[in-house]
Amino acid sequence: MKKLILSTVLCLGLAACSEPRSNARAVYLLLDTSGTYTAEMDKAQKIMNYLLATLDSGDSIAIARIDSGSFSEKDIIAKVTFDDRPSTANQQKRMFKDKIDEFVNNTKRGSRHTDITGGMLQASEYLEETGAGERYVLIFSDLEEDLQKGHIRDFPISLPDIHVVALNVTKLRSDNIDPRDYLKRLDLWEKRVYQAGGTWGVINDLERMDRLIAQR
Amino acid sequence: MFNEILTVWSNQPGISATIWLAILVFVAYLGRNPAHQLIYSTGRAIYAACRLFAASLRRLEASLQRRNKEVVMAMGQDASERAIEREFHRVNAVVTRDLSAYPALHRQISDTIDKIEEDYQAATDAPPLPPAWLEAVDSIASIPRTGDATVCSILDNIGKTLEDAHQETQKAYRKSTLERHKLLGAMQPQWRNLGQSLTRVKETIDGLEERSIEIDKQMKSYEAIRNGEDTAARTLSSSSLTQFFISTLVLVIAVFGGLINFQLIALPMSEMVGGASYIGPMKTSDIAALVIIMVEIAMGLFLMESLRITNLFPIIGSMDDKMRKRMVVITFSILAILATVEASLAYMRDLLALDREALTQSLAGGTVVEASFRWIPSIGQMVLGFILPFALAFVAIPLESFIHSLRTVLGAIALSVIHALAFTARLIGGTARQVARMLVNLYDLFIMLPLGIERLVTSSIGRKADKPETGESEPVRAELAKTKVYMREQS
Known part of the structure; x- marks a missing residue:
């Protein structure tokens, strides 16, 4: 009996000493600003508002654009880690919203190329730095990568324990001719994400955003 | 593997199985007595173990029941003592508050009664009587006036004097009556005061009487608890639940x-x-x-x-x-x-x-x-x-009740569980015994063919009288004898 109690206490002590898993969440939203996607910015704004309403004190959020070369800090439009105090966190959310509104209003012209992989690498770096327990990369894009000449992106990427969710994946004109292109695109990204150690999901209907991140 | 064993005697499974069956029946016939003993001893062992377990559970149940009763009684005794103490505190409060002023009240009542008595005495004083010579004067004044005018005048004067004397007497009487009425009127508040004082005393006494009835009730309950009466224990258990x-x-x-x-x-x-x-x-x-x-x-x-x-x-x-x-x-x-x-x-x-x-x-x-x-x-x-x-x-109040009553409830639950366990043990023991008997009969049914042959042989060689007619083996007979003894004991 004594041994049992001793071993239980020991186990509990060891469990207490182990590094606790963070309960914070971190979200990195990649916005495709190439071509016709600039017209979809109002939808992106809705997603951002949903995220701001869902995330809480201690959570982090960053919004970055996908352009010709997305593996850069310059592409991050806004980022914030919400304060521990709910009232301060609410102020931060208001300021964040203002920044994004300004960006959306000023974005008139899309970039010539679409570097999704670079954006994902940047997202992975940012999420790693936050140390959050739950990590999300949301891609608001048609997933058609169009790299600038000379840019190298055909190597395995690393997205450990990151949930990658493609949002509002619009069908291209060519997809209507041969829908297999669309499915192939989705398959390709799914494989890449799983190979990178992450999980994959697609949400095209933005009314079902509640499936994305559970509200606490 | 099974097929190989099955077809060891013949290629046809039916024939081979029949041979196996015959061998089995023969072997079972040979080992009949040891097999019966084994089955019976196993049944008896299970039965005895279960009975022993049930008996120990019954002892535990009795001990727990006794302990539960003690706990309930102790709790009830404590509660009764507290209730009686509270009642005595109340009585003490009544006595301190009301009856401590009783000597003063008594003096006040006595004074009031004395005063009333004095007033009464004063009120019953006779009014002043008219002087005794008035009757003589009255007789003289009532003499008829027939003669001399002087005499008549004297008689008139006497009559007037008499009238005046009457008037004065009446006036004095009225005055004394008025004084008596005044005295009687003055007595009224004294009576009221006396009445109020007595009502106060009555209320106090009534309150004390009520308290004493309550104390009597509590004391009866306390006595019942002290005597360890089952009725008190049941009432306390029910109250605890x-x-x-x-x-x-x-x-x-x-x-x-x-x-x-x-x-x-x-x-x-x-x-x-x-x-x-x-x-x-x-x-x-x-x-x-x-x-x-x-x-x-x-x-x-x-x-x-x-x-x-x-x-x-x-x-x-x-x-x-x-x-x-x-x-x-x-x-x-x-x-x-x-x-x-x-x-x-x-x-x-x-x-x-x-x-x-x-x-x-x-x-x-x-x-x-x-x-x-x-x-x-x-x-x-x-x-x-x-x-x-x-x-x-x-929350402290229901929490205390919960903690105190939880002991009783847990005790009752434990008793029920032990009772159910004892019943289950007895049931298993009895079932094992009956199953052993059934297995013996099944065993005999399985080897009925050699048994029948044996009976024929024994009857043919004329030793039928030495063998029991039922064909029961020794262990079966012993077991039946034990069962009869057990049934007799139970009855």
Whole structure:
């Protein structure tokens, strides 16, 4: 009996000493600003508002654009880690919203190329730095990568324990001719994400955003 | 493997199986007596073990029942002693309050009676009688006036004098009657006073009588408990069960009250201790809110103990009055401070909720609308935050009842479980015994062919008389004999 109690206490002590898993969440939203996607910015704004309403004190959020070369800090439009105090966190959310509104209003012209992989690498770096327990990369894009000449992106990427969710994946004109292109695109990204150690999901209907991140 | 064994005698499974069966029956016939003994001894062993287990359970049950009764009686005795003590305190209060003034009251009543008596004596004094010569004068005055005028005049004067004397006597009588009436009128408040004093005495005596009836009842119950009567034990057990259910119900209500309290202060707590830190799977702010509620309940417990309403901590109850009063003041002050803190937290919660609502509206693209009468829920939350800690303080009372009655309930449950176990053990033992008998019969049924042959052979060689007609083996006969003995014992 004594041994049992001793071993239980020991186990509990060891469990207490182990590094606790963070309960914070971190979200990195990649916005495709190439071509016709600039017209979809109002939808992106809705997603951002949903995220701001869902995330809480201690959570982090960053919004970055996908352009010709997305593996850069310059592409991050806004980022914030919400304060521990709910009232301060609410102020931060208001300021964040203002920044994004300004960006959306000023974005008139899309970039010539679409570097999704670079954006994902940047997202992975940012999420790693936050140390959050739950990590999300949301891609608001048609997933058609169009790299600038000379840019190298055909190597395995690393997205450990990151949930990658493609949002509002619009069908291209060519997809209507041969829908297999669309499915192939989705398959390709799914494989890449799983190979990178992450999980994959697609949400095209933005009314079902509640499936994305559970509200606490 | 099985097929190989099956077809060892013949390629046809049917024939081979029949041969196997014949071998088995023969072997079983040869081992009949040892097999019967084995089955019976196994059945008996299970039966004996189960009976032993059941007997020990019955002893445990009896011991637990005795212990339960002792506990219930002790609790009942304690409660009765407290009730009797309380009644005596009340009697003491009545005596101290009302009967301590009895000598003064008695003196007052005696004085009043003396005064009334004096007044009565004064009121019954005879009125002044007319002088004795008046009758002689009256006789002279009534002499008829027939002669001399002088005589007539004298007689008239005498008559007038007589009339005047009558008038004076009447006047004196009226005066004395008036005085008597005055005296009698003055007696009225004295009577009333006397009546009131007597009513007061009667009320006091009635109160004492009621108390004495109550004390008699309690004493009877106490005597029954002291004598260890079963009726008293049953009544106390039933009372404990009732107390258990009532206190559980009240505690459940208190838990809901605690949850509401928690909801009121959990969100603003995140403003104080941070909303992002966790202890294990729980938010630190939630734990802090729970701690505040627990501290409030603990303070409530100490307050009730200090007021001697509950008796969970004997050390507090046995403190001297001065220390106890200090403790009452301290615990009440802490409770009041915590209630104030909660009220302010509740207000902060309202502000935070308002801010969050405004943010959500702005995120949804709508304009922030100022709600009318927003102050009503704010005030409501503050009042609730202030009152709930005091309401939770009273949890101590049902908690004490729950803890005291829990022992009785757990004892009753344990008794039922032990009783059920003993019954099951007896059932298993009896079943094992019967199954053993059934197996022996089945065994004989399996080897009925060689048994039949044996019977034929034995009858043919003329030794039928030495063998039992039933064909029962020795162990079967022994077992039947034991069963008969057992049945006789049971009957």
